[in-house]
Amino acid sequence: MKTISFVITFCTISIVSWSQNVDEIIRRADEKFRGESSKSKLTMIIERPTWSRKISMKSWTLGNEYSMIYITAPAKEEGQVFLKRGNQMWNWVPTIERMIKIPPSMMMQSWMGSDFTNDDLVNASSLVEDYNNELLGEDTIRGFDCYKIKLIPKIDAPVVWGKIIMWVSKEEYHWLRGEYYDEEGNLVNTEIMMNIKKMDDREIPTRLEMIPADEEGQKTILIFEEIEFNIDITESFFSQQNMRRVR
Amino acid sequence: MKTNIKLAWRNLWRNRRRTIITISSIVFSVLLASWMRSMQEGSYSSMIENVVQYYSGYLQVQDTAYWEEQTLENTMKVEPEFVKEIQKIENVTLVSHRIESFALAANHQHSKPAIVLGIEPEKENKITNISKRITKGSFLNAGDNGVILAKGLADYLDFEVGDTLVMIGQGYHGISANGLFEVKGILNHPNQEFNKRLVFMDIKKARDFYSAYGLSTSLVIMTDDHNEVEKLKNNIAEILPPGKTVMTWYEMQPEIQQLIQSDRGSGIIMLGILYLIIAFGMFSVVMMMVKERTREFGVVHAVGMKKARLSAVVFFETVYIGLIGCIIGLIASYFFCLYFYHNPIPLTGQTAAATEQYGMEPYMYFSLAPPLFYNQMILVFFISIFISVFPVYNIFRLKITKALRT
Numbered sequence: 269m270k271t272i273s274f275v276i277t278f279c280t281i282s283i284v285s286w287s288q289n290v291d292e293i294i295r296r297a298d299e300k301f302r303g304e305s306s307k308s309k310l311t312m313i314i315e316r317p318t319w320s321r322k323i324s325m326k327s328w329t330l331g332n333e334y335s336m337i338y339i340t341a342p343a344k345e346e347g348q349v350f351l352k353r354g355n356q357m358w359n360w361v362p363t364i365e366r367m368i369k370i371p372p373s374m375m376m377q378s379w380m381g382s383d384f385t386n387d388d389l390v391n392a393s394s395l396v397e398d399y400n401n402e403l404l405g406e407d408t409i410r411g412f413d414c415y416k417i418k419l420i421p422k423i424d425a426p427v428v429w430g431k432i433i434m435w436v437s438k439e440e441y442h443w444l445r446g447e448y449y450d451e452e453g454n455l456v457n458t459e460i461m462m463n464i465k466k467m468d469d470r471e472i473p474t475r476l477e478m479i480p481a482d483e484e485g486q487k488t489i490l491i492f493e494e495i496e497f498n499i500d501i502t503e504s505f506f507s508q509q510n511m512r513r514v515r
Numbered sequence: 516m517k518t519n520i521k522l523a524w525r526n527l528w529r530n531r532r533r534t535i536i537t538i539s540s541i542v543f544s545v546l547l548a549s550w551m552r553s554m555q556e557g558s559y560s561s562m563i564e565n566v567v568q569y570y571s572g573y574l575q576v577q578d579t580a581y582w583e584e585q586t587l588e589n590t591m592k593v594e595p596e597f598v599k600e601i602q603k604i605e606n607v608t609l610v611s612h613r614i615e616s617f618a619l620a621a622n623h624q625h626s627k628p629a630i631v632l633g634i635e636p637e638k639e640n641k642i643t644n645i646s647k648r649i650t651k652g653s654f655l656n657a658g659d660n661g662v663i664l665a666k667g668l669a670d671y672l673d674f675e676v677g678d679t680l681v682m683i684g685q686g687y688h689g690i691s692a693n694g695l696f697e698v699k700g701i702l703n704h705p706n707q708e709f710n711k712r713l714v715f716m717d718i719k720k721a722r723d724f725y726s727a728y729g730l731s732t733s734l735v736i737m738t739d740d741h742n743e744v745e746k747l748k749n750n751i752a753e754i755l756p757p758g759k760t761v762m763t764w765y766e767m768q769p770e771i772q773q774l775i776q777s778d779r780g781s782g783i784i785m786l787g788i789l790y791l792i793i794a795f796g797m798f799s800v801v802m803m804m805v806k807e808r809t810r811e812f813g814v815v816h817a818v819g820m821k822k823a824r825l826s827a828v829v830f831f832e833t834v835y836i837g838l839i840g841c842i843i844g845l846i847a848s849y850f851f852c853l854y855f856y857h858n859p860i861p862l863t864g865q866t867a868a869a870t871e872q873y874g875m876e877p878y879m880y881f882s883l884a885p886p887l888f889y890n891q892m893i894l895v896f897f898i899s900i901f902i903s904v905f906p907v908y909n910i911f912r913l914k915i916t917k918a919l920r921t
Contacts, residue, residue, distance in 0.1 A: 316688075319688055321688050321689075321690070344726060361683070361693045364682075364683065364693045364695050366621075366681060366693075368683065381688060381689015
């Protein structure tokens with residue numbers, strides 16, 4: 269009897285701790301990438317079969333809820349600001365002095381002509397809270413031992429994906445690869461993170477490649493040039509008034 | 516022979532009233548047939564003009580991928596030499612660059628999707644004569660920064676000349692295209708669909724707006740002879756650089772040509788019925804004449820005129836009547852249609868609304884193409900010759916005894 273109850277208890281504990289463990293992996297990987305707050309300089313390269321172009325920007329984030337992006341180059345788009353508060357998004361266009369609220373109907377449209385959608389930017393869903401996870405096993409990516417984790421959105425979660433598979437390195441909790449599937453189970457996008465460098469106080473992948481599955485020769489590359497984590501920034505920074513002022 | 520003709524001519528004017536009645540029946544036949552054909556062909560050419568002149572042009576050179584996917588990514592760079600070579604081809608009157616895309620047109624509160632058409636103002640005006648449609652303000656000049664709005668769009672956004680139009684879109688390679696433009700003029704576009712959506716801009720400004728420097732979505736080619744479009748297409752195809760294609764207006768808008776063909780088919784049936792009625796009308800007049808003159812024929816024959824000669828005289832009479840009727844009919848119908856050509860019949864009520872929905876002006880137009888008229892004339896003339904067989908046949912069957920007693 270004692271042995272049986274011990275076995276049961278042990279199993280229960282191990283199951284609980286195991287699932288907590290996966291949650292923990294995801295949370296740490298996610299947090300590592302976002303930080304509580306951050307300020308960064310980045311470059312986006314849009315690659316197409318016959319051409320490519322480069323956009324430089326600055327970005328500020330606060331948790332999952334707030335972010336602001338200021339375009340610094342090319343000259344024609346300089347000064348455009350995107351603000352995200354919760355799941356709403358605004359665009360300040362200085363050349364026409366207009367504040368444009370991005371309507372829900374435009375959420376799935378391309379952002380700045382890239383392979384990211386507006387929804388990708390706004391997406392406030394939390395990998396921990398909005399998905400049920402399952403450890404699929406272990407894998408090796410570019411020499412890193414990784415956990416391979418399957419994320420299935422919870423029933424009420426405001427999520428566009430049908431399934432996400434992510435690879436997170438065991439040692440450093442680097443998110444190295446993500447595959448996004450639609451509701452029919454077809455691969456839509458693949459994300460590959462690489463070039464792990466020390467940025468501010470931590471080591472993170474600094475190059476993100478977003479490769480849409482159905483478009484031959486297309487991808488969008490995001491390169492982080494500078495990041496400061498846990499900066500002194502408050503919610504009031506992310507306001508429409510401030511969109512016109514930030515530089 | 517000479518006497519026969521003289522005799523026929525005199526016979527005609529011996530009974531003036533009968534001749535005039537016969538001639539006028541032919542005149543009205545020609546008039547009716549030409550009027551109907553003129554109206555049909557007039558409405559076709561106004562249809563073609565509407566689509567060709569106000570939008571597509573007779574021919575367009577485009578990037579091969581553009582027709583299937585009309586985006587700025589499928590634009591083309593056109594070498595000036597290529598344009599010069601096209602201009603050298605016979606019957607080409609004009610070659611003009613265009614850049615076309617979409618943008619959101621807005622005032623301070625409302626917005627509406629618009630078609631932005633970057634044009635070479637001077638050439639475009641030669642194609643479409645669009646500057647005449649300006650209701651307020653003035654037309655574009657090359658290098659202008661302002662825009663011309665179609666009236667429907669201007670009304671929706673409540674714009675007047677001098678106001679500032681906001682445009683938001685996406686340019687070449689996904690570069691954002693945002694800008695403020697002064698409204699330089701407002702025009703009433705005959706195509707209702709375009710009237711709700713069009714924004715005209717100088718091509719330089721449009722290329723700048725869309726960051727599509729040096730690019731065009733199409734080359735519009737105009738000709739002075741729209742029956743030569745197919746031949747022109749082949750000529751242009753011969754000198755076409757790789758990656759480009761040439762299309763005719765009916766390849767771009769096959770539905771218009773199909774509509775015209777089916778309508779023309781039903782028109783020909785109608786015309787056939789009309790000619791049948793005309794032929795019977797003329798026949799009855801000629802038959803009446805023969806019956807009336809049976810006694811006369813009998814007497815003339817009895818005093819020694821040979822039947823062959825008599826029938827020759829009657830044949831010439833019919834030919835005269837046909838000829839005179841046709842010439843008067845031709846002149847009358849030309850002036851008749853000329854009036855309607857300059858004063859098209861306005862449509863009202865639901866027909867007008869339906870025509871406007873098809874993007875056409877609610878008017879019945881008339882055509883003055885010469886073949887319409889002389890074809891009717893030739894046809895009616897042949898009908899009159901055919902009918903003259905009847906009196907000739909009658910004369911050969913003539914029995915003096917019977918004829919003298921009538």
